Amino acid sequence: MERLSHFDEEGRSRMVDVSDKSETKRVAIAKGEVKVAPGTLALIKEHKLAKGDVLEVARVAGIMGVKRTPDLIPMCHPLLISGIDLKFNIRDAESIIEIVAIVKITGKTGVEMEALTAVAVAGLTIYDMCKAVDKGIEIGEIKLLKKSGGKSGIYLSDE
Amino acid sequence: MERLSHFDEEGRSRMVDVSDKSETKRVAIAKGEVKVAPGTLALIKEHKLAKGDVLEVARVAGIMGVKRTPDLIPMCHPLLISGIDLKFNIRDAESIIEIVAIVKITGKTGVEMEALTAVAVAGLTIYDMCKAVDKGIEIGEIKLLKKSGGKSGIYLSDE
Amino acid sequence: MERLSHFDEEGRSRMVDVSDKSETKRVAIAKGEVKVAPGTLALIKEHKLAKGDVLEVARVAGIMGVKRTPDLIPMCHPLLISGIDLKFNIRDAESIIEIVAIVKITGKTGVEMEALTAVAVAGLTIYDMCKAVDKGIEIGEIKLLKKSGGKSGIYLSDE
Amino acid sequence: MERLSHFDEEGRSRMVDVSDKSETKRVAIAKGEVKVAPGTLALIKEHKLAKGDVLEVARVAGIMGVKRTPDLIPMCHPLLISGIDLKFNIRDAESIIEIVAIVKITGKTGVEMEALTAVAVAGLTIYDMCKAVDKGIEIGEIKLLKKSGGKSGIYLSDE
Amino acid sequence: MERLSHFDEEGRSRMVDVSDKSETKRVAIAKGEVKVAPGTLALIKEHKLAKGDVLEVARVAGIMGVKRTPDLIPMCHPLLISGIDLKFNIRDAESIIEIVAIVKITGKTGVEMEALTAVAVAGLTIYDMCKAVDKGIEIGEIKLLKKSGGKSGIYLSDE
Amino acid sequence: MERLSHFDEEGRSRMVDVSDKSETKRVAIAKGEVKVAPGTLALIKEHKLAKGDVLEVARVAGIMGVKRTPDLIPMCHPLLISGIDLKFNIRDAESIIEIVAIVKITGKTGVEMEALTAVAVAGLTIYDMCKAVDKGIEIGEIKLLKKSGGKSGIYLSDE
Numbered sequence: 001m002e003r004l005s006h007f008d009e010e011g012r013s014r015m016v017d018v019s020d021k022s023e024t025k026r027v028a029i030a031k032g033e034v035k036v037a038p039g040t041l042a043l044i045k046e047h048k049l050a051k052g053d054v055l056e057v058a059r060v061a062g063i064m065g066v067k068r069t070p071d072l073i074p075m076c077h078p079l080l081i082s083g084i085d086l087k088f089n090i091r092d093a094e095s096i097i098e099i100v101a102i103v104k105i106t107g108k109t110g111v112e113m114e115a116l117t118a119v120a121v122a123g124l125t126i127y128d129m130c131k132a133v134d135k136g137i138e139i140g141e142i143k144l145l146k147k148s149g150g151k152s153g154i155y156l157s158d159e
Numbered sequence: 160m161e162r163l164s165h166f167d168e169e170g171r172s173r174m175v176d177v178s179d180k181s182e183t184k185r186v187a188i189a190k191g192e193v194k195v196a197p198g199t200l201a202l203i204k205e206h207k208l209a210k211g212d213v214l215e216v217a218r219v220a221g222i223m224g225v226k227r228t229p230d231l232i233p234m235c236h237p238l239l240i241s242g243i244d245l246k247f248n249i250r251d252a253e254s255i256i257e258i259v260a261i262v263k264i265t266g267k268t269g270v271e272m273e274a275l276t277a278v279a280v281a282g283l284t285i286y287d288m289c290k291a292v293d294k295g296i297e298i299g300e301i302k303l304l305k306k307s308g309g310k311s312g313i314y315l316s317d318e
Numbered sequence: 319m320e321r322l323s324h325f326d327e328e329g330r331s332r333m334v335d336v337s338d339k340s341e342t343k344r345v346a347i348a349k350g351e352v353k354v355a356p357g358t359l360a361l362i363k364e365h366k367l368a369k370g371d372v373l374e375v376a377r378v379a380g381i382m383g384v385k386r387t388p389d390l391i392p393m394c395h396p397l398l399i400s401g402i403d404l405k406f407n408i409r410d411a412e413s414i415i416e417i418v419a420i421v422k423i424t425g426k427t428g429v430e431m432e433a434l435t436a437v438a439v440a441g442l443t444i445y446d447m448c449k450a451v452d453k454g455i456e457i458g459e460i461k462l463l464k465k466s467g468g469k470s471g472i473y474l475s476d477e
Numbered sequence: 478m479e480r481l482s483h484f485d486e487e488g489r490s491r492m493v494d495v496s497d498k499s500e501t502k503r504v505a506i507a508k509g510e511v512k513v514a515p516g517t518l519a520l521i522k523e524h525k526l527a528k529g530d531v532l533e534v535a536r537v538a539g540i541m542g543v544k545r546t547p548d549l550i551p552m553c554h555p556l557l558i559s560g561i562d563l564k565f566n567i568r569d570a571e572s573i574i575e576i577v578a579i580v581k582i583t584g585k586t587g588v589e590m591e592a593l594t595a596v597a598v599a600g601l602t603i604y605d606m607c608k609a610v611d612k613g614i615e616i617g618e619i620k621l622l623k624k625s626g627g628k629s630g631i632y633l634s635d636e
Numbered sequence: 637m638e639r640l641s642h643f644d645e646e647g648r649s650r651m652v653d654v655s656d657k658s659e660t661k662r663v664a665i666a667k668g669e670v671k672v673a674p675g676t677l678a679l680i681k682e683h684k685l686a687k688g689d690v691l692e693v694a695r696v697a698g699i700m701g702v703k704r705t706p707d708l709i710p711m712c713h714p715l716l717i718s719g720i721d722l723k724f725n726i727r728d729a730e731s732i733i734e735i736v737a738i739v740k741i742t743g744k745t746g747v748e749m750e751a752l753t754a755v756a757v758a759g760l761t762i763y764d765m766c767k768a769v770d771k772g773i774e775i776g777e778i779k780l781l782k783k784s785g786g787k788s789g790i791y792l793s794d795e
Numbered sequence: 796m797e798r799l800s801h802f803d804e805e806g807r808s809r810m811v812d813v814s815d816k817s818e819t820k821r822v823a824i825a826k827g828e829v830k831v832a833p834g835t836l837a838l839i840k841e842h843k844l845a846k847g848d849v850l851e852v853a854r855v856a857g858i859m860g861v862k863r864t865p866d867l868i869p870m871c872h873p874l875l876i877s878g879i880d881l882k883f884n885i886r887d888a889e890s891i892i893e894i895v896a897i898v899k900i901t902g903k904t905g906v907e908m909e910a911l912t913a914v915a916v917a918g919l920t921i922y923d924m925c926k927a928v929d930k931g932i933e934i935g936e937i938k939l940l941k942k943s944g945g946k947s948g949i950y951l952s953d954e
Contacts, residue, residue: 004202004213005291008721011206013216013288013692015699017719019661019740025814032298043163047170054163056530056808057172060537060869061233063810067865067873068231070703072280073287074220074696078703078716080873082903083812085803104814108718113287120279120298121231128232128272129172132164135306135314139191139279140299147294155294167562172533174540176560178502178581184337215331215689219392219696222333226388226396229544233537237544237557239396241426242335244326263337267559322679322690323768329683331693331765343496350775361640365647371851372640374490375649378551378855379710381492385547385555390704390757391764392697398555400585401494403485422496431764438756438775439708446709446749447649450641453783453791457668457756458776465771473771481838481849482927488842490852490924509934520799524806531799534808538869549863549916550923551856590923597915597934598867605868605908606808609800612942612950616827616915617935624930632930644880649851651858653878655820655899706862710855714862714875744877 006075015075021108026149030115032142034097034126040134041095044126055088055097058125062086065121066103066114073117077109086118099123100145112144165234174234180267185308189274191301193256193285199293200254203285214247214256217284221245224280225262225273235272240264245277258282259304271303324393333393339426344467348433350460352415352444358452359413362444373406373415376443380404383439384421384432391435395427404436417441418463430462483552492552498585503626507592509619511574511603517611518572521603532565532574535602539563542598543580543591550594554586563595576600577622589621642711651711657744662785666751668778670733670762676770677731680762691724691733694761698722701757702739702750712749717741722754735759736781748780801870810870816903821944825910827937829892829921835929836890839921850883850892853920857881860916861898861909868912872904881913894918895940907939 005016036044044054063084070076083104088097101118103111123139130137147155164175195203203213222243229235242263247256260277262270282298289296306314323334354362362372381402388394401422406415419436421429441457448455465473482493513521521531540561547553560581565574578595580588600616607614624632641652672680680690699720706712719740724733737754739747759775766773783791800811831839839849858879865871878899883892896913898906918934925932942950 004206004288006213006216006288007206012721012723013212013695013699014722015702015717015720017740019718019742047163047166053172053530053533054165056533057165057233057537059808060534061231063808064541064866064869065231066810068227071700072220072224072227072231073284074216074700075284075287077718078714078873080716080875080902081810082814082872084810085807086809087807104812106814107716112290113283116283116286116298120283123301124272124275124279125232125234127275128234129163129165131271135303136316137302139275139301142282142298143296144294157295171562171564172536172540173563174543174558174561176581178559178583212689212692215692216696218331219693222331223389223392223700225333230541233541236559237396237555239398239425239557240333241337241395243333244330245332246330263335265337266557322683322765324690324693324765325683331689365640365643371649371848372642374848374851375642375710375855377490378852379708381490382548382551382859383708384492386704386708390697390701390708391761392693393761393764396555398557398584399492400496400554402492403489404491405489422494424496430767431760434760434763434775438760441778442749442752442756443709443711445752446711447640447642449748453780454793455779457752457778460759460775460778461773462771475772481842481924483849483852483924484842490848524799524802530808531801534801534869538867542867545863545867549856549860549867550920551852552920552923589926590919593919593922593934597919600937601908601911601915602868602870604911605870606799606801608907612939613952614938616911616937619918619934620932621930634931648880648882649854649858650881651861651876651879653899655877655901707859710859713877714873716875743875 018077018108023106023108024149025106026110027104028111028115029102029146030119031145032099032119032123033140034123035138036095036130037134037136038095040130054126054129057129058122059086061125062101062118062122066118069114069117073113076113079105079107081105081114086122097126110147110150112147116142177236177267182265182267183308184265185269186263187270187274188261188305189278190304191258191278191282192299193282194297195254195289196293196295197254199289213285213288216288217281218245220284221260221277221281225277228273228276232272236268238264238266240273245281256285269306269309271306275301336395336426341424341426342467343424344428345422346429346433347420347464348437349463350417350437350441351458352441353456354413354448355452355454356413358448372444372447375447376440377404379443380419380436380440384436387432387435391431394431397423397425399423399432404440415444428465428468430465434460492554495554495585500583500585501626502583503587504581505588505592506579506623507596508622509576509596509600510617511600512615513572513607514611514613515572517607531603531606534606535599536563538602539578539595539599543595546591546594550590553590556582556584558582558591563599574603587624587627589624593619654713654744659742659744660785661742662746663740664747664751665738665782666755667781668735668755668759669776670759671774672731672766673770673772674731676766690762690765693765694758695722697761698737698754698758702754705750705753709749713745715741715743717750722758733762746783746786748783752778813872813903818901818903819944820901821905822899823906823910824897824941825914826940827894827914827918828935829918830933831890831925832929832931833890835925849921849924852924853917854881856920857896857913857917861913864909864912868908871908874900874902876900876909881917892921905942905945907942911937
C-alpha cells in the first residue's frame with residue numbers, strides 16, 4: 001500500500017532523506033488563475049501602458065517567493081534553483097490573468113513546490129495590488145502542468 | 160475615476176502611507192480549497208487517526224505563513240497580528256479539503272492578505288505532503304469571505 | 319481544569335487571540351549555561367584579549383535571534399521589542415559561560431520566548447565557534463529567571 | 478562626553494531601550510547614487526520603454542528591503558513602517574541614477590536606517606541587473622537628506 | 637597550539653573557507669531535554685490523544701528551524717540538507733521530554749549545528765506551548781550524540 | 796547588440812537559467828567606504844580598545860548579510876557560499892573606514908553581489924551604531940575590486 005512519504009513508519013512527519021537520489025536536470029511548470037472584475041482588468045492593463053505595472057510587481061514577488069519556498073513549506077528541502085520564468089496571459093473574455101511559472105534545477109528533488117509557490121505568491125500580489133478597488137477577486141486552478149527529470153519521469157497534466 | 164492605491168500619481172509602485180488611519184479592531188476570514196484524489200483523502204484521514212497528521216503540519220505552516228506575509232507580498236505593511244485560527248473542513252463527496260483562516264488585529268490596515276496567505280501556504284503544504292502519491296492535486300477558490308473593521312466597513316462575499 | 323492556551327476547544331493549534339489584552343510595560347529575564355572544556359574557555363578568554371571575541375559574536379547573534387523569534391516559534395506573536403541586553407558571566411571554576419538575556423517591550427504579550435531564544439541562539443553560536451576544538455560542549459539550564467508586566471504579575475524563579 | 482548609544486556603560490553592544498520614548502510621526506529621506514557606463518544607462522532607458530524595467534525591479538526590491546532592515550542591522554528595532562516611496566532621477570550628463578527613499582512611521586524610533594537600507598538594496602539590485610554588461614558600476618553618496626519627528630527635531634543635510 | 641577556526645590569523649571573525657573540502661555523506665545526531673511539571677506532561681499526553689499535539693507542532697518547528705540555521709548562527713555555511721528526523725521520548729518518571737534530531741547531508745561541512753538548532757527550536761516551542769500553565773520549564777542537556785562523515789571521522793559522545 | 800541578461804527576449808524580468816554553466820571555483824572582492832566625522836572615528840577606535848567594538852558588530856552583520864543576498868536581490872540565485880572574509884582599514888587622515896569583503900564559492904555563478912551586499916550591510920551597521928553622535932555619515936565607493944572564476948575570466952578594477 002502507498003504511504004505518504006513525508007511520514008516515517010511510525011507516522012511522524014519528517015523531511016524525507018534524499019541523500020541517495022542522483023542529481024538530474026529537473027523542470028517544473030505550474031499555473032494558476034486570478035479572476036478579477038472586468039473594470040479591474042482594465043485598470044491593470046492601462047497601468048501597464050503607463051509607468052506602473054501590477055504584473056511586473058507580481059512577477060518580482062513570484063520570483064522572490066520561489067526562494068522562500070523551504071521557509072514556507074515545512075518538509076521542503078533547500079534547493080539551488082538555477083532558473084525561473086514567470087509569465088502572465090490575460091484572457092480578456094473571462095477577465096482572468098493566467099500565471100505560468102517555469103522553475104529549473106540540477107538537483108536531487110523536483111521543483112514542483114517552487115513553481116506552485118511562485119504562482120501562489122504572484123497571485124496573492126495581484127490580489128493585494130487590486131484589492132482596494134475589487135474585493136471579489138478569486139485565485140484558483142493552481143496546479144502542476146508538467147514535470148520532468150528524476151526517477152518518476154515526465155508528468156503532464158490533462159490540461 | 161478609481162486608481163490602484165499602490166501606485167502614486169505618476170504610476171510608481173509604493174507602500175501606501177497609512178500614517179493617518181486610525182487603529183481599529185479588524186478581522187478577515189479567507190477560504191480556499193484543495194481538491195485531491197479520493198484515495199489521497201483516505202490516506203490523509205487514516206494518518207490523522209494514527210500519529211502523523213497532514214492537516215496539523217499544514218495548520219502550523221499556514222499560521223507561520225501569516226507572519227511571513229510582509230516578506231512575500233511587496234506592498235504589504237508589517238503588522239502586529241493578534242490572533243490566527245486555521246480550520247479544515249473535509250468535504251468527502253467532492254474529495255475536497257476546505258481551508259478557512261481567521262486573522263485578527265488591532266491596527267491601521269486590514270488583514271485580508273494575511274488570511275489569504277495562510278490559506279495559500281496551508282494549501283501548498285497539503286500539496287507537498289501528498290504529491291508523492293497524487294500529482295493531480297489542485298488548489299483553488301482562494302478568496303475573502305468576510306472582512307470587518309476599518310473605514311470601508313464590513314465586506315461579506317456572496318458565498 | 320487547565321487547558322493549554324495554544325489549542326482551541328477542539329484541540330487545534332492556533333495563535334491565541336490577544337486583541338483584548340492591554341498594553342503594559344513588560345520585562346523578561348532568561349538564562350542558560352554553556353559548559354565547555356577548560357582549555358576551550360582559556361582560548362575564548364585569550365581571544366577576548368586579542369581582536370577576536372567569541373562572546374561578542376554570540377552577543378550579536380543572540381540579539382538578532384530575538385527578532386527572529388516569531389519566525390521560529392510557530393504560535394509566537396510578532397512583537398515590537400523595545401530593548402535587549404545580553405550578558406555573559408564566566409564561571410571559571412565550573413568552566414561555564416552563563417548567558418543572561420533581558421528583553422523589554424510595551425505590548426500585549428510577554429517576552430519570555432524572546433529572552434529564551436536570545437539565550438539559545440547565543441549558546442548555539444558559542445558552540446559553533448568552539449566546536450572545532452571541543453566536541454563535548456553542552457548547553458543547558460535554559461530557563462526564565464524573572465518576568466514582570468501583564469495580568470499574571472511578577473514571576474521569579476527559585477534560582 | 479558622548480557615548481555610542483548602542484553600547485552600555487561597560488562597552489557591550491545591545492539594542493537600546495526605547496520603552497520610554499513617545500510615539501511620534503517620523504519621516505526619513507535618504508539618497509544614493511549609482512554610477513553606470515553611458516551605454517548601460519541607455520540600455521536601462523530603452524528597456525523602460527519596452528516591457529522590462531530595471532528600475533521597477535529595483536523599486537520593488539528597495540521597498541521589500543525596508544521590511545528586512547531589523548533582520549540585517551543587528552541593533553535596529555523592529556518597526557511598523559507606515560509608508561514607503563522610492564524614486565529614481567536619471568542624471569544623463571553624469572550617467573548617474575539617483576535613488577531617493579522616503580519612509581514614514583508613527584513610532585518610538587526614527588526610520589533613517591530603513592530609508593538608507595531601501596537605497597542600498599535598490600542600488601545593489603540595479604547593479605545586479607546590469608552587471609553582465611557593465612563591471613565598473615559604483616554605488617555611492619548614500620546618506621540621510623532629512624529626518625523629522627522625535628526628540629532630536631528636524632535634521633537637514635547640507636545638500 | 638589550537639586556534640578557533642572561525643577567527644583568522646589576526647583574530648577577526650570570518651566564515652571559514654571550505655572550498656577545498658570534499659563532499660562526503662555526513663550525519664549528525666543531537667539531543668536535548670525539556671523538564672516540565674508532571675501535570676504539564678499529563679496535559680501534553682492527553683492532548684496527543686485528542687486532536688491537538690504539542691509535540692507535533694514542536695516537530696514541525698524543529699524541522700523548519702534546521703533550515704534557518706545559517707540565518708541564526710553567524711559563521712554557519714548555507715547547506716543543502718538532505719534529510720531530517722526529529723523524535724521525542726517521554727521519560728515519565730523524570731517528567732522529561734527528550735528530543736533527538738538526526739540531520740543528513742552530502743556536503744563539505746558537518747551538520748552538528750543544524751541538529752543542535754533543531755533540538756533548541758523544538759524545545760523552545762514545547763516551552764512556548766506550555767508556558768501558560770508551567771513557568772518553571774527548563775531546557776537542558778543540548779549536546780551532540782554522534783557525528784560521522786568528513787575528515788575528522790566519527791564522534792560519539794559518552795552518553 | 797547587448798541585452799541585459801535578467802530580461803528575456805520579450806523584456807520580462809526573470810532569474811537567468813544557469814543550468815548549463817559549469818561549477819568552478821570563484822572569488823569576488825568588493826569594497827566600500829564609510830566617511831564619518833573625525834570625532835566619531837575616535838569614539839569607534841576608543842571603543843575598540845575597550846570591550847565594545849563597532850567594527851566587530853559590523854563584521855558579523857556583513858557576514859550574515861552575505862547569506863541574505865538572494866532574499867534581498869530579486870534575480871540572484873541561492874548559492875552555497877564556501878567562505879567569507881570582511882576587513883576594515885581605517886584611513887585616519889580622511890576619517891574613512893574602508894570595508895573589503897572577500898567571498899568564495901565553488902558554483903555556477905559569481906559572487907559579486909554577495910561581496911557587495913556584505914560591504915553594504917557592514918556599512919549600514921557602522922552607520923546605525925554611530926548615528927546618535929553623527930548624522931552626516933556617508934557610505935560610498937561601493938564597487939567590485941576583483942572577480943575570478945567562470946567563463947568571463949578575471950576582472951580587475953582600475954583601483
